[in-house]
Amino acid sequence: MPDRHEEMMTLNVGPQHPATHGVLRVVVTLDGEVIVGAEPVVGYLHRGKEKMGEALTYHQFIVHCDRLDYLSSNLNTIAYCETVEKLAGIEVPPRCKYLRVILNELSRIASHLVYVGTGALDIGAATVFFHAWREREKIYDIFDLVTGHRMNYGFARIGGLQADFSDEALAAVRAFTEEFDERVDGYEYLLTRNRIWWERNKDIGVIDAPTAVNLGLSGPNLRGSGVARDLRVHEPYAAYEDFDFEIPVGTVGDCFDRYMVRIQEMRQSNRILKQALDKLPGGEIFAEDRRFVLPPKERLLTSHDHQGVYPEKAVMEELIAQFKVVTGAGIEPGEVYHAVEASKGELGFYIVSDGSNRAKRMRIRSPSFVNLQALAPMAKGRLLSDLIAVIAS
Secondary structure (H helix, E strand, O other): OOOHHHOOEEEEEOOOOHHHOOOOEEEEEEEOOEEEEEEEEOOOOOOOHHHHHHHOOOOOOHHHHHHHOHHHHHHHHHHHHHHHHHHHOOOOOHHHHHHHHHHHHHHHHHHHHHHHHHHHHHOOOOHHHHHHHHHHHHHHHHHHHHHOOOOOOOOEEOOEEOOOOOHHHHHHHHHHHHHHHHHHHHHHHHHOOOHHHHHHHOOOOOOOHHHHHHOOOOOHHHHOOOOOOOHHHHOOOOOHHHOOOOOOOOOOOOHHHHHHHHHHHHHHHHHHHHHHHHHOOOOOOOOOOOOOOOOOHHHOOOOOOOOOOOOHHHHHHHHHHHHHHHHOOOOOOEEEEEEEEEOOEEEEEEEEEOOOOOOOEEEEEOHHHHHHHHHHHHHOOOEOOHHHHHHHO
């Protein structure tokens, strides 16, 4: 008879397993209940977004960026618009930068709340799920006030934003920031010192700092291993150099450290939001660049006003500018890479321009795609039940 330890079992976790939270399949090789190998199989949700970015004009592709990670849509569209602005040499006004930061940090909190809620639910802690979703609903209400949508907002524009924040929206953000730290205390009360949560996450899915760096990890997965790398600090964009905040890091690199990093990051995001509201500058939200920015409506609705401020010649020039923007303005030949600190790690866009109104080549660095490389070393030697906590983290 063959030795029982030589008989391995192959098990598919996903692509419909409720704990994968998306179209992910993991082929797990088991010796009893111990994981010998875990191979992520991706591609079930491949949508060809990069090729779409090469077929559509720079403006037309904005709405497709929302779908790259629908849990933090604003982060994606803002990152893309900043990349095009960097390629075209467009500088957006200070108020626009601050409003983008507010949208980014609200999106980061909303994304981390999904991990806190569903990660706990997957291993049996149902209560915190409802607490986390309570705050997500408030963020969605804010986004609804600002953009008119609860997801897939398409709110960023090359050279600015679709619209300014209303006083009601700013007041809603302020109200959220004033109570959120206390809400995070509630999550920690339910989880951080919970013995079951501790045992299901502590020393599970360990990955050390050198391995994390060699695998190209970023975001909470990298910082959980003790590497204090955050693009908002080390390669600042938008207006992040104007804000005072800390980079939370772990010490062991296990699931618990990655949980604590996300908890602390939500607190730091709230800290940034408060500073952004306090220091929010006035002024315009659009750059004065008629290559990409539509002219104000009031300059187009009439040929001239009573004082002759907008004579017919000037209005015609504005109409021509609008036509060029709508049909797609070209960018001088060149190439650029721009990365931001998204909720899951480094999200980067590489664009090559040939002078036309669309990218000749586009490459998107997705943080989750790279981070999945760490799943196999994290899971090896652990029990099958531990895989759920590892995937969530």
